[in-house]
Structure formats: structure tokens, C-alpha cells
Amino acid sequence: MYRFNTVYGGLLLSLLGLSPSVLAADYTVRLQFEKRPPKTALLYVPGDLGEQSQAVVDQVDKSFTESLVVAAPGQAVVFKNSDEVDHNIFANDMKSGARFDVGLMPPGGEKNIPVDWKADSLVRIGCKIHPKMRTYIAAVDAAYSKVMEFSSATSDYSISLEGVPDAAAQLLLRIPKYDPVVIDLNDPSTWTATLTKKGKTRGSFVLER
Structure with missing residues (x-):
């Protein structure tokens, strides 16, 4: 697809x-x-x-709705939880400097995280509660x-x-x-x-x- x-x-x-x-x-x-x-x-x-569109990462049925999103360096990624369970999105990429933890996000939650790590990087994102969940953020213009x-x-x-x-x-x-x-x-x-x-x-x- x-x-x-x-x-x-x-x-x-x-x-x-x-x-x-x-x-x-x-x-x-x-x-x-x-x-x-x-x-x-x-x-x-x-x-x-x-104009580059806003990067949004959402979650439904214990999965990320996108396999990869594009976010401009210096802007922000919008993390949402449209699921019926809690999630905890995080990244820990030493090479790019992408280290953040959104914290416990209940259903309906939303939080913005600035893309303040290395430009032109491709960073894997996961959930601490559901380890099989995976998506990527490409920090590119x-x-x-x-x-x-x-x-x-x-x-x-x-x-x-x-x-x-x-x-x-x-x-x-x-x-x-x-x-x-x-x-x-x-x-x-x-x-x-x-x-x-x-x-x-x-x-x-x-x-x-």
C-alpha cells in the first residue's frame, strides 16, 4: 500500500x-x-x-496508524492516542540524539514533541507498554x-x-x-x-x- x-x-x-x-x-x-x-x-x-504538512502520530488497536511520518526539523510532532487503552510513546536513538518519553497517555490524550534532534535522520519510535508497536519519524525538510x-x-x-x-x-x-x-x-x-x-x-x- x-x-x-x-x-x-x-x-x-x-x-x-x-x-x-x-x-x-x-x-x-x-x-x-x-x-x-x-x-x-x-x-x-x-x-x-x-509548505510541509504537520506530522501526526496516532494509535489505534495497539498499533501506530502510520508506518512512517515526515517532520521538519525545528517543528513538532503531534502524538495522539485514539485507542481505548493507555500508551507510552518514546524514542532512544543515541546516533541522532532523539531521546524523549511522552509519558503515560490515556485514551484521547495528545502531546506535542519538538523535533530537536539531528536533521536528515530516521528514528524508530516505540511504546513502552506494547513493545511490538513500531513506527518511524524522518526528520527532513x-x-x-x-x-x-x-x-x-x-x-x-x-x-x-x-x-x-x-x-x-x-x-x-x-x-x-x-x-x-x-x-x-x-x-x-x-x-x-x-x-x-x-x-x-x-x-x-x-x-x-
């Missing part, structure tokens, strides 16, 4: 604060994993190319982004990227625990890349226009 963290069509143009003439490029990303794919990934265009969710039953994926800002110079792929993939949109020779995890090949990436 693939989801924009913005909305489609005219609403997408409005949220990004861009005119139709600026959003001109459409791409297709093809991913192939050699083994079991990860749970989630993020494709995004870095830089201030429009990216008005244009797309979150992907993968199935263990499928290794090949084709993802459409519609209306990529014409001024975009790079496209990045971030997968938890994988090495980042950085694509130069002005250099098609970089549009084929290897997916690696701790230096080992785990699949392939192809960008088409």
Missing part, C-alpha cells in the same frame, strides 16, 4: 503552494528486493519547495514525500511519483537500517542504484521518467 503524506491533484498543488506549471515531472520508481522486503520506506525531494509500505509476500514494486517539483534536484530513498539512496534528477546515469544494508546488496532501484 502506498500513500502520499499530502493529497492528490489540486489539493496537492494547494498544500505545496506551487502552481501547476511548477509541478511538471512524473516519475516511476521500481524496487526489487532480493529477500524479504522491509516494512516501510520513504521517497522524498529535499529542500524548501513548498521535504514538502514533497511519499511513504511506502511493503508486503512480505511481494519483492517487486512499482511506485508512481506524480507532480514532482520541476525545480527538484535530488530524490532520496530512505529505508530503516538500509543505506540511503541519493538520485541526481539532472543526471540519468544515477537513476539505477543498488539497495544496500550495512554494505551488503539487498536489491535494486530504478528511476524512470
Whole structure:
């Protein structure tokens, strides 16, 4: 299942604060994993190319409603509890400096946490009460982004990227625990890349226009 963290069509143009003439490029990303794919990934265009939406992390049925959210450094993430039980969201990522504990949050609770840790990081978030719960926060400036969710039953994926800002110079792929993939949109020779995890090949990436 693939989801924009913005909305489609005219609403997408409005949220990004861009005119139709600026959003001109459409791409297709093809991913192939050699083994079991990860749970989630993020494709995004870095830089201030429009207004970035508020990051919200909610909880229902003892699960996070999003597999990954994008939050601009210096802003805040809104944590909500729409579940019928208490939760206790936390992060303890020494590498990025993301260390916080929302505390016990009853049903209907809400709290804002500032994104004051290292920019361009991908941080895992959990619940102290329900250890199987997991989501990620990408601390990046990216008005244009797309979150992907993968199935263990499928290794090949084709993802459409519609209306990529014409001024975009790079496209990045971030997968938890994988090495980042950085694509130069002005250099098609970089549009084929290897997916690696701790230096080992785990699949392939192809960008088409």
C-alpha cells in the first residue's frame, strides 16, 4: 500500500503552494528486493519547495496508524492516542540524539514533541507498554514525500511519483537500517542504484521518467 503524506491533484498543488506549471515531472520508481522486503520506506525531494504538512502520530488497536511520518526539523510532532487503552510513546536513538518519553497517555490524550534532534535522520519510535508497536519519524525538510509500505509476500514494486517539483534536484530513498539512496534528477546515469544494508546488496532501484 502506498500513500502520499499530502493529497492528490489540486489539493496537492494547494498544500505545496506551487502552481501547476511548477509541478511538471512524473516519475516511476521500481524496487526489487532480493529477500524479504522491509516494512516501510520513504521517497522524498529535499529542500524548501513548498509548505510541509504537520506530522501526526496516532494509535489505534495497539498499533501506530502510520508506518512512517515526515517532520521538519525545528517543528513538532503531534502524538495522539485514539485507542481505548493507555500508551507510552518514546524514542532512544543515541546516533541522532532523539531521546524523549511522552509519558503515560490515556485514551484521547495528545502531546506535542519538538523535533530537536539531528536533521536528515530516521528514528524508530516505540511504546513502552506494547513493545511490538513500531513506527518511524524522518526528520527532513521535504514538502514533497511519499511513504511506502511493503508486503512480505511481494519483492517487486512499482511506485508512481506524480507532480514532482520541476525545480527538484535530488530524490532520496530512505529505508530503516538500509543505506540511503541519493538520485541526481539532472543526471540519468544515477537513476539505477543498488539497495544496500550495512554494505551488503539487498536489491535494486530504478528511476524512470
